[in-house]
Amino acid sequence: MTKRVQVLLSTYNGEKYLEEQLDSVLAQSYQNLSILVRDDGSMDSTKAILERYKKKYENIKVLLGKNKGVIASFFELLRQASEEVDYFAFCDQDDYWQADKLETALRRLKNIDESIPALYCGRVELVNERLEHIGMYPLRKRGPSFENAIVQNIATGCTIVMNKAARRLILSRLPQPENVVMHDWWFYLVVSAFGIVIYDP
Numbered sequence: 289m290t291k292r293v294q295v296l297l298s299t300y301n302g303e304k305y306l307e308e309q310l311d312s313v314l315a316q317s318y319q320n321l322s323i324l325v326r327d328d329g330s331m332d333s334t335k336a337i338l339e340r341y342k343k344k345y346e347n348i349k350v351l352l353g354k355n356k357g358v359i360a361s362f363f364e365l366l367r368q369a370s371e372e373v374d375y376f377a378f379c380d381q382d383d384y385w386q387a388d389k390l391e392t393a394l395r396r397l398k399n400i401d402e403s404i405p406a407l408y409c410g411r412v413e414l415v416n417e418r419l420e421h422i423g424m425y426p427l428r429k430r431g432p433s434f435e436n437a438i439v440q441n442i443a444t445g446c447t448i449v450m451n452k453a454a455r456r457l458i459l460s461r462l463p464q465p466e467n468v469v470m471h472d473w474w475f476y477l478v479v480s481a482f483g484i485v486i487y488d489p
Contacts, residue, residue, distance in 0.1 A: 291398070292373040293321040293390055293449070298361040299338065300328040302381030305417075306337050309383050314345065318390040322347040322373070326365050329355030334381075360465040362445070366455060374402075377449045378472070384419055393449035396486050405454035405483025407475060409443035432485035437477045442487055445472035454479050 295313055299306060313323060327335055327350065338350045351368060353361070362378065369376055375397065377390060393408040400406040409432075416422055430436045432443075450458075458478050468474045479485055 290320045291375060291394060293318065293375045293377055293394070294370050294373040295321055295323045295377045295379055296362065296365040296369060297323060297325045297379050297381065298328055298358060298365060299325060299330060299334050299381045300355070300358070300361075301330050301332045301334060303330075303333045303337060305382040305384075306334060307341075308419075309379065309381055309385075310337075310341055310348075312383070312385040312387075313379065315387055316385065316390050317388050318394060321377075321390065322349070322370070324349050324351070324365060324369060326351040326353055326361050326368070328353060328358070328361045357465060359468055359471045362471040363462055363465060366459060366462075369455065373452070375449055375451055376455055378445045380446045383446045384415065386413075390449065392488070396488060397449065397451060400451070400484060402451060403453055405451065405457040405479050406486070407443065407448060407450040407454050407479040407483065408486045408488065409449075409476070410447045410488035412444050412447060432476070432480055432487045434477070434480040437473070437480045441470065441473035441476055443472050443476035443485065445470070445475075447488075448472060448475060450475070450479065454483060457482055 342348045342350050397408050461478050
C-alpha cells in the first residue's frame with residue numbers, strides 16, 4: 289500500500305508566492321498527498337487564494353484562525369493533522385518545492401521501523417522571485433545529534449518530513465510557543481533525543 293503524506297502549511301499575508309508554492313506541492317512526483325493549511329489571520333488576498341484552491345482540489349483542507357504567530361500556527365497544524373496518514377511534511381508560504389522532494393524524503397524514511405520516531409531534513413537551495421539560483425544553505429559540518437541540536441538547528445522547517453511516531457512524540461512534548469526559538473528547531477531537538485534524524489546534504 290502506498291504511504292500517505294500530509295503537507296502542513298501555515299500562511300500569513302502570503303499572497304505574493306502562495307500560488308507558486310501550492311502548484312509546486314501539487315506537482316510532486318509522489319502524488320498520494322493531501323494539504324492541510326492553517327491561515328494565521330491574513331489581511332491580504334491569501335484567504336481568497338486558499339478558498340479558490342480548496343474548491344479546485346479535493347485534497348486541500350483550509351483552517352482559518354486568529355493570528356498566533358508562526359510557531360503556534362505550526363503547533364496547531366501538527367495537532368490538527370490527520371491520524372490516517374503515514375508522514376507529515378512542513379512547508380512555508382514562500383517555498384517552491386522541487387518535483388521529487390517528497391519522493392526523495394520517503395525513500396530515506398521508508399526503511400525505518402514505524403515505531404521509531406524519524407525526521408528527514410536537508411539543505412535548502414536559495415532562489416530569487418524568478419526562481420533563479422542564488423546559492424545554497426551552508427553544508428553542516430556536524431551530523432544530526434542531540435548534542436548538536438542543543439546549540440544549532442540543521443532541520444530547516446521547509447525540508448522536514450517526519451513519520452507518525454515522530455508526530456506523536458512531539459505532540460507529547462509541546463511547550464508554550466513563547467518558550468521556543470522556532471518550531472523546526474524544537475522538532476529537531478525532540479526527535480534527535482528520542483529517535484532518528486536523517487540529514488540529506
